[in-house]
Amino acid sequence: MPELPEVEVVRLGLEKGVAGRTIGAVDVHHPRAVRRHDAGPRDFVDLLAGRTVVAARRRGKYLWLPLDSGDALTGHLGMSGQLLVVPPDKPVETHLRIRFAFTDGGRELRFIDQRTFGGLLVVAGGAELPSTIAHIARDPLDPEFDDELFVSRLRRKQSGVKRALLDQTLVSGIGNIYADEALWRAQLHGGRATEAVTGPKARELLGHARDVLGESLAQGGTSFDALYVSTDGVSGLFERSLNAYGREGEPCYRCGTPIRREAWMNRSSYSCPRCQPRPRAPR
DNA sequence: ACCCACCCCTGGGCGC
DNA sequence: TGCGCCCAGGGGTGGG
Numbered sequence: 001m002p003e004l005p006e007v008e009v010v011r012l013g014l015e016k017g018v019a020g021r022t023i024g025a026v027d028v029h030h031p032r033a034v035r036r037h038d039a040g041p042r043d044f045v046d047l048l049a050g051r052t053v054v055a056a057r058r059r060g061k062y063l064w065l066p067l068d069s070g071d072a073l074t075g076h077l078g079m080s081g082q083l084l085v086v087p088p089d090k091p092v093e094t095h096l097r098i099r100f101a102f103t104d105g106g107r108e109l110r111f112i113d114q115r116t117f118g119g120l121l122v123v124a125g126g127a128e129l130p131s132t133i134a135h136i137a138r139d140p141l142d143p144e145f146d147d148e149l150f151v152s153r154l155r156r157k158q159s160g161v162k163r164a165l166l167d168q169t170l171v172s173g174i175g176n177i178y179a180d181e182a183l184w185r186a187q188l189h190g191g192r193a194t195e196a197v198t199g200p201k202a203r204e205l206l207g208h209a210r211d212v213l214g215e216s217l218a219q220g221g222t223s224f225d226a227l228y229v230s231t232d233g234v235s236g237l238f239e240r241s242l243n244a245y246g247r248e249g250e251p252c253y254r255c256g257t258p259i260r261r262e263a264w265m266n267r268s269s270y271s272c273p274r275c276q277p278r279p280r281a282p283r
Numbered sequence: 284a285c286c287c288a289c290c291c292c293t294g295g296g297c298g299c
Numbered sequence: 300t301g302c303g304c305c306c307a308g309g310g311g312t313g314g315g
Contacts, residue, residue, distance in 0.1 A: 003308050032292085036311095061309075079309045080293080095293085115292045117309050159286070168310080175308045221308090225295095228308070245308090265287085267307080 002077050004139055004173030004213050006221035006228050006236065007061050010083050013231025014056035014065065017085035018109055022052045024101040033097035033111060036132070037121035047071060047122040048100070054127070060136045060172025064126065072126030074133065078117030084110045085231040114227070139173035140210040141217070151202040154194055160283035161197060162190025162269065165209065174209055177222055177245045180270050182209035184244040187275045190264070191282025215241065244270040 002010070026048050028034055028041040037044045052068040063083075064074040077083070080095075085107045092099075093112045098120060100109040111120060123130035138145045150171055154164050164170055165179040174182070183190050185208035186201070197205070216222060221236030224246070229235055239246075243253055248261040252272040262269045 006308070076309070078292090079307070081309090113292095114294070115307090115309090117292065157285090163286085177308050224308080266289090 002081075002221070002228055003061060003175035003178050004141065005178075005216035005219075005238065006223075007058060007063060007077065007173075008141075008217055009221050009230045009236065010077070011056050011058045011063055013085060014063070014083065014109075017107060017231050018053050018065065018100075018102070019055050020053065021106070022050065022103040023048050024103045025049065025099075026101070027099040028097070029099065030097040030116065032116045033113060033119050034121060036119050044120075044122055048073060050103075059129065059133050060139055060168050061175070062130075062133045062136060064123070064130050064133075066127035070125050070127050072123045072130045073120060074123045074126060074130040075111070075120040076118050078113060078115060078119070080114040080227050081118030082110075082112040082227070082229060083231055084112060084229075084233060086110060086233075136168050137170055137172045139213070140171060140206060141173070141213055145171075147203065147206060150206055151199055154202050155197060155199070157194040159194050160190060161188055161192045161194055161205070162264070163283070164194050165190075165205075171206075171209070173213060176267055176269075177242070178209065178212050178216070180245045181212045181243060183276065184271060185212065187272075189271060189276040189278050189282065190269050192279050193281075193283060244272065246270065 026045045031041055034041050034044045054066040054068055057064050062076050064072040066072050088108050095112050095114045096110055097113050098111040123132055153170055157164055162179050165174050182205060186205040216238040219236055219238040222238040223235035224239060244259055247259040247270060249258050252259055252275060255274050257272055257274040259270055260273045
């Protein structure tokens with residue numbers, strides 16, 4: 001899925017829907033969904049049954065549920081993962097990968113993932129911050145995010161600005177949509193060299209990224225289709241507020257020039273040809 | 284120590 | 300209808 005706003009919506013749903021509850025039976029329907037759990041599906045299940053979920057936390061696009069054992073049920077939604085909290089008798093979804101029942105017999109947790117890029121694992125002693133995601137930077141909405149550290153690290157990089165925004169070890173939570181949106185607001189082409197971005201411009205860009213993430217979160221995130229939904233299956237409404245992403249050929253809201261789409265790293269970038277001129281040597 | 288190309292998947296939409 | 304492409308909010312890995 002999902003970038004920060006969409007993942008945060010899921011975290012809020014997990015906090016409301018599973019925190020404080022004790023896990024019962026766990027069924028792994030597809031081994032690929034737990035491929036990051038090195039000890040295998042059996043071990044994964046054994047570490048969870050009978051454990052109580054203490055909270056729901058997030059770092060960037062990663063989620064984890066600290067358990068009363070001190071371990072953490074950790075996961076990433078990949079491109080198409082969903083975590084739904086649903087009545088146990090709800091018919092099974094086509095791409096159901098893992099199913100978690102709870103001892104209270106109430107709603108169960110289901111991990112559904114069409115493309116199987118996502119996955120879950122149990123990290124030993126990971127309640128505070130799972131070791132597997134210790135390399136992920138804080139996100140711009142995190143009160144402990146260090147703006148000046150971001151600015152200096154960005155400017156020390158030898159790369160393109162959009163690549164830097166997508167580097168989860170520099171700043172987390174930003175993906176293809178919100179990178180393009182932040183760049184549009186900053187009137188910067190994503191191929192601009194990081195080392196040529198001035199301090200003030202880097203701060204401005206960070207501010208725009210923070211704004212767009214926050215505004216999207218307030219709208220429940222961006223949902224082009226039913227793949228990106230909350231734990232209750234509800235879609236977000238931020239698509240209507242996008243200025244660049246997915247708007248190829250439509251007029252720029254600032255200057256009226258048709259938004260362009262460029263092939264970029266086996267994906268797409270959307271920008272305004274006039275407000276965001278391409279540098280001589282894009283990166 | 285960095286940066287980047289490649290790989291992992293399924294399904295929907297399109298042109299032929 | 301069907302086939303083959305292209306496309307899609309992800310990250311990890313390994314080579315240069």
